[in-house]
Amino acid sequence: MESFKTLFLIVLCLLPLCLLPLGAKGGITKNKPTLIQPTLRPLPVQRPSLQTEDVLPQVQGVLHDPPIQDEIPPPEVPPPEPVPEPPAEEPDADALSPHFRLQEFRCNCGTCSGFTAYPDPQLVAVLEAIRMRCGSPVIITSGIRCSFENDAVGGVPNSYHLIGKAADIYCPGLTTEELLSRTDGLGILAIPYYHQGFIHIQIQ
Numbered sequence: 536m537e538s539f540k541t542l543f544l545i546v547l548c549l550l551p552l553c554l555l556p557l558g559a560k561g562g563i564t565k566n567k568p569t570l571i572q573p574t575l576r577p578l579p580v581q582r583p584s585l586q587t588e589d590v591l592p593q594v595q596g597v598l599h600d601p602p603i604q605d606e607i608p609p610p611e612v613p614p615p616e617p618v619p620e621p622p623a624e625e626p627d628a629d630a631l632s633p634h635f636r637l638q639e640f641r642c643n644c645g646t647c648s649g650f651t652a653y654p655d656p657q658l659v660a661v662l663e664a665i666r667m668r669c670g671s672p673v674i675i676t677s678g679i680r681c682s683f684e685n686d687a688v689g690g691v692p693n694s695y696h697l698i699g700k701a702a703d704i705y706c707p708g709l710t711t712e713e714l715l716s717r718t719d720g721l722g723i724l725a726i727p728y729y730h731q732g733f734i735h736i737q738i739q
């Protein structure tokens with residue numbers, strides 16, 4: 536029995552020696568530093584030898600080119616045209632119609648107030664209609680008359696010029712006969728003065 540115990544101890548002492556080669560081969564490596572260093576390193580990637588000049592344009596292109604997308608380009612809008620400023624004129628308070636102003640009816644005597652009567656709106660409307668038919672300016676040679684002016688030009692005592700219902704007119708570019716024809720159908724009295732080159736119109 537004693538010899539068997541001694542043999543067991545011997546075997547027990549020799550056991551680690553038997554296991555040592557196994558550990559060196561990797562069998563027992565849990566708590567040991569790895570003795571085998573990796574000898575294979577990853578091969579360097581063989582990249583094409585690009586020059587700096589070859590790389591920079593690509594990088595810049597990526598940085599500056601717009602992204603390729605299915606964007607609809609904005610429509611080309613023409614630049615706005617400068618808007619002309621309206622003339623800095625105040626509204627003509629003297630206007631009686633689109634083409635006639637009160638001052639055009641002023642008495643010609645030069646001594647009266649100029650407006651002993653006021654142009655009848657109906658007369659102004661007739662003048663405007665004649666003006667549109669002519670297509671060019673109609674000039675008033677005599678509109679309002681004071682009694683002094685009416686006597687001076689030989690007007691009849693009850694002239695319609697005295698009350699703002701008559702005017703003597705001509706139209707540059709039209710003969711007296713042509714201007715007279717422009718009064719047809721207006722329901723007014725029109726008297727041509729061929730030698731003087733004007734027509735006298737008056738409303739009823």
Ligand SMILES: [Zn+2]
Nearest residue numbers: 642644647681
């Ligand atoms: Zn006058």
